[in-house]
Amino acid sequence: MTKNSSESKSPKTLKGLQSEVQSINRIALSVDCVIFGFDDEKLKVLLIRSDLKKFQSKWSLLGDLVKPDEDLQASAYRVLKQRTGLKDVYLEQVHTFGKINRHPAGRVVTVAYCSLINSRSHRLKILDNELHWHDVDTVTELAFDHQKIFENSYDWLKKRIQEHPLGFNLLPNKFSLRQLQNLYEAILNITLDRRNFRKKFFAMDFLIDTGEEEQNVPHRPGKLYKFDYDKYEKNKKTWSGIDF
Amino acid sequence: MTKNSSESKSPKTLKGLQSEVQSINRIALSVDCVIFGFDDEKLKVLLIRSDLKKFQSKWSLLGDLVKPDEDLQASAYRVLKQRTGLKDVYLEQVHTFGKINRHPAGRVVTVAYCSLINSRSHRLKILDNELHWHDVDTVTELAFDHQKIFENSYDWLKKRIQEHPLGFNLLPNKFSLRQLQNLYEAILNITLDRRNFRKKFFAMDFLIDTGEEEQNVPHRPGKLYKFDYDKYEKNKKTWSGIDF
DNA sequence: TTAATTTGTGTAAATAATACACATTATTAC
């Protein structure tokens, strides 16, 4: 194997390295957002029709190229903002996909971000019929390698939500325990015991009783709770080590 | 906000996209490997003196620019191979770091990989005194943003090793349960009950009794075991959802 | 042969997870 300059062990000048960084060694970098929403008792993911002719009939994740003067995460927030009109939403990096031929237009490495949004608040904004919420269990054959990215992100979410109470990001500010349980059941695709579920969440002690109740339900109304973000942020570290 | 071509919603030709991908929108991409080893009852990480003058006195992770025709993971394997002479080692992507000013030579986005190697097998190869194993608890002030990358990777490892039996990658092919326990204690920085530890590992049923025993120990010799990689691979999916 | 050191093993107690039923509160239909 021949040694090129980047493998050499002699100290480099900053200038030398700069020319390497600015050389042909550059690659297009994109972000793709897997945007989850929860509505109608179902977990949804926001997809757009591919704007590439080759994939005309296929759906794809929302993404864009990262600009050279833009933070990676800022880039993901930009995509979110453009497509949903929302900012200050939950967003977390999941994985980077870099197979050489994953994109037909050339080498594009993409960083996948997972976002959770409360689909009530955004609904207004989506008038574009090229943009659509899909039930997660009907998502198949996305464009590019987006099917794989989606599946990894959904697996990631299933796991992550069992370690951290992220679900609140998918619910309205005030929610009933029934809504919360429906959410968990939809994401994990299981049924849960109501009493044990309630016991578990109360034990976590992140629910604030708003004193309010559900309105206009054809049965006994449930209490409405808020999530105690402050308390969660404070206790987060002592829970479950990792937090990027 | 002005719309540029990548934000337009009209279908694109492949050619149009190609020019975007090949345009100024390109960024230097690197991989950085956090290579863990275990020796002398301590968890170590392999570091190299920064080859950049600005960071002359500082240590850094092992990394290199990704080549345009190289898979991301292949790139990490290349770095590993160059530095340790080892291949077929455990390697997994951890996180991508993309702050604008993280690198003094310009915009470089880096993908961090975590690698676990058995430091016995490699030791031969490391004659370069610019390359050194550091106790993980003495690693401070690495070059670039490598301190952060290291800390995230170490946190990742602590978590990951409690969900998957990765530790075997850090041990010789045949090992005693004491070695295995020392490893877990070193990584997690805790002490464990010997009987419970053994019970737990035997219950997992991934240990193969080799019929051999330790040699030349000044006390009763322990049995030597091998890790059943095949069995682990088969059962992996049914355990713990995610697997990238 | 004795002392020192580490291996190998089981059980009881505490904690966490699961299974399960009925009274209460509201709406709707009659």
Add this chain to the structure above:
DNA sequence: GTAATAATGTGTATTATTTACACAAATTAA
């Protein structure tokens, strides 16, 4: 306005998992 419907709100017994803990056996070194 009474009865039927439908969901909320609550506690306990059972099971499974995790933790705490002690002594005999094997080897080396003195």
